[in-house]
Amino acid sequence: MIIELAKNYGFCFGVKRAIKKAEQIKDAATIGPLIHNNEEILRLQKDFNVKTLEDINALSSEKKAIIRTHGITKQDLEKLRQTDIEIFDATCPFVTKPQQICERMSNEGYDVVIFGDENHPEVKGVKSYVSTRAYVVLDKKELENIKLPNKIAVVSQTTKKPEHFMEIVNFLMLKVKEVRVFNTICDATFKNQDAIKELSEKSDIVIVVGGKNSANTKQLFLIAKTHCKDSYLIETEAELKEEWFLDKKYCGISAGASTPDWIVKKVIAKIESFAD
Amino acid sequence: MIIELAKNYGFCFGVKRAIKKAEQIKDAATIGPLIHNNEEILRLQKDFNVKTLEDINALSSEKKAIIRTHGITKQDLEKLRQTDIEIFDATCPFVTKPQQICERMSNEGYDVVIFGDENHPEVKGVKSYVSTRAYVVLDKKELENIKLPNKIAVVSQTTKKPEHFMEIVNFLMLKVKEVRVFNTICDATFKNQDAIKELSEKSDIVIVVGGKNSANTKQLFLIAKTHCKDSYLIETEAELKEEWFLDKKYCGISAGASTPDWIVKKVIAKIESFAD
Incomplete structure (x- = not known):
C-alpha cells in the first residue's frame, strides 16, 4: 500500500507560534485549551508545566497566563489585566485581525456580521470586540428576519470556507447599501x-x-x-x-x-x- | 389577442424628475442627451426649446445648461462652473450616489472597481470622481491580471444585474483583504x-x-x-x-x-x- x-x-503558523511560546514561557496557565489538540496540550503540561484552565475564574496562584491561539474575550482580557498575573499573548495574528476589525468597525458605527459558529472560542473572542450590534450566523437564512441597517461590516471565522462566506456576502449585498467585507479566512x-x-x-x-x-x-x-x-x-x-x-x-x-x-x-x- | x-x-424616478425639470426650465441646453430616448428628446426640443449639445465644448450663447440624468464628469462640471451659464442638475440621485461614493473612497485611500460599461456616460461620470486608481470592468476576467491593492471599493452602474455584480465582488473577496461593496444598482x-x-x-x-x-x-x-x-x-x-x-x-x-x-x-x- x-x-x-x-x-x-498539520500545524499552521499560529499554532506553531503558540506552542513555541508555551515551551519558552513554561510554568504557566492557558485560559481554555491553547490549541485544539488534546495530545499536544498533555505534552505541554507534562514537559513544560503549562496547564489548561477552564476559564478566567479558575486562575488562582498562577504567575503567568498564556492567551490561547483562538483568543479570549475583550472582557476577560480586561479582567486579566487587573490582576498581577503576567500575560503572554499567543492569539494567532490571523485571529487578532478580525478582533481589531470588529473594534474599528464598531467605532465607525457599523454593525457587524460574523460568519462563524457562535460557540467557537475564536468567534466568542471576536464578537466581544463588537460594541455595536453583532450577528453571528452560519447561514444566510439566519439573517432573513433581521432588520438590517444601511451599512454593515462582515468578517469570517478564520477556518470557514470562502464559498460559504460568499453566500453571506451575496445575501447582504442585496439588502444593505454598503457591505464592508473583510476576508479573514486563513x-x-x-x-x-x-x-x-x-x-x-x-x-x-x-x-x-x-x-x-x-x-x-x-x-x-x-x-x-x-x-x-x-x-x-x-x-x-x-x-x-x-x-x-x-x-x-x-x-x-x-x-x-x-x-x-x-x-x-x-x-x-x-x-x-x-x-x- | x-x-x-x-x-x-417605463420611466423611472430619475427620468420623470429630469423631464419635469427640463419642462420647467425651458430654453436650455443639455450636455449630451438628457435621457436615453430620442423621441422624448425631440419632444422637449419642440415643445420646450430644450436642445441637446454633443458635449461641453458645444456650449456657446446658452444661458442655461441642464446636466443629464446620467451625470457628467467632474471635470466638465468644473468647466461649466467657470462660465456664466446657469446650471441645473438633473443627474439622477441614484447616479449622484456612486459619484459621491467614488470621491469619498478615493479620499479615504481606496482604489475603486466600477462594474459597468466604460463607454456609458453614467460610468464616465462616476469614474471621473475617482482620484485614486479606477478599474472599469464588465467581467471578473478583466481583473485577473491586475495587481490589486489590500483594500478596494466597488460600485456598480445603476442598470446592471445584481448577479453579475456579485461575481465581481466574489472574485475580489478572494484577492483583496477588504472589499467595500456599495450596491448602487437601482x-x-x-x-x-x-x-x-x-x-x-x-x-x-x-x-x-x-x-x-x-x-x-x-x-x-x-x-x-x-x-x-x-x-x-x-x-x-x-x-x-x-x-x-x-x-x-x-x-x-x-x-x-x-x-x-x-x-x-x-x-x-x-x-x-x-x-x-
Whole structure:
C-alpha cells in the first residue's frame, strides 16, 4: 500500500507560534485549551508545566497566563489585566485581525456580521470586540428576519470556507447599501483543504488526524469524505483499525492545523505496521 | 389577442424628475442627451426649446445648461462652473450616489472597481470622481491580471444585474483583504426586470419599447428574449410589423426606464389596429 501525506497538512503558523511560546514561557496557565489538540496540550503540561484552565475564574496562584491561539474575550482580557498575573499573548495574528476589525468597525458605527459558529472560542473572542450590534450566523437564512441597517461590516471565522462566506456576502449585498467585507479566512486552511481534496481523489482510504473538536480538522475530514468514502477522522494512532486497510492500495494522510507532526508520525508508523 | 402591460415598466424616478425639470426650465441646453430616448428628446426640443449639445465644448450663447440624468464628469462640471451659464442638475440621485461614493473612497485611500460599461456616460461620470486608481470592468476576467491593492471599493452602474455584480465582488473577496461593496444598482431596474420576466413567461410575443442605446432597455429585451423567443425591441410604433402578430394570442409589453408613456400608448394603439 502506498502511503502519501497531503502536500500541505498539520500545524499552521499560529499554532506553531503558540506552542513555541508555551515551551519558552513554561510554568504557566492557558485560559481554555491553547490549541485544539488534546495530545499536544498533555505534552505541554507534562514537559513544560503549562496547564489548561477552564476559564478566567479558575486562575488562582498562577504567575503567568498564556492567551490561547483562538483568543479570549475583550472582557476577560480586561479582567486579566487587573490582576498581577503576567500575560503572554499567543492569539494567532490571523485571529487578532478580525478582533481589531470588529473594534474599528464598531467605532465607525457599523454593525457587524460574523460568519462563524457562535460557540467557537475564536468567534466568542471576536464578537466581544463588537460594541455595536453583532450577528453571528452560519447561514444566510439566519439573517432573513433581521432588520438590517444601511451599512454593515462582515468578517469570517478564520477556518470557514470562502464559498460559504460568499453566500453571506451575496445575501447582504442585496439588502444593505454598503457591505464592508473583510476576508479573514486563513490561507493555511485553504492550502490544507486544497491538498486533501487533491490527495483524497486518488486515495482509496484517507486518514485525517486531528482534534475532534477542531473546526478545521472536521472541514478536512468532510472534504476527504466527499472524494473518498473510506475516510476516517482520528485523534491518535490508537484509534486505527487494521480492517480499514484490507485490500486498500493508496492511503492518503492529512492532519488538522492543530495536529503536531509527532502524532502524524506515530499514525504513519502504525499504518505501516499493518502492512507487515 | 390579449395585450398586457408589465406590472412595472417605463420611466423611472430619475427620468420623470429630469423631464419635469427640463419642462420647467425651458430654453436650455443639455450636455449630451438628457435621457436615453430620442423621441422624448425631440419632444422637449419642440415643445420646450430644450436642445441637446454633443458635449461641453458645444456650449456657446446658452444661458442655461441642464446636466443629464446620467451625470457628467467632474471635470466638465468644473468647466461649466467657470462660465456664466446657469446650471441645473438633473443627474439622477441614484447616479449622484456612486459619484459621491467614488470621491469619498478615493479620499479615504481606496482604489475603486466600477462594474459597468466604460463607454456609458453614467460610468464616465462616476469614474471621473475617482482620484485614486479606477478599474472599469464588465467581467471578473478583466481583473485577473491586475495587481490589486489590500483594500478596494466597488460600485456598480445603476442598470446592471445584481448577479453579475456579485461575481465581481466574489472574485475580489478572494484577492483583496477588504472589499467595500456599495450596491448602487437601482431598484427601478429590478422592478421592471422582474415584471418583464413574469410577463414574458406567459406571452407568445413581447414588445419592448425603448431607446436602442439604453442599457436598461436592452436588459429588458434580453430577459424577454430568454423567456419568449418572439420578442422585439422597438423605439416607436413605426417599427411594428403586422406579420409579427400573426397567430399570436398573448402580447406582453414593457418599456425601458427612459421611455415616456405617450410612446407606449401609441405602440398599443397600433398593435390593436392590427387586430381590427
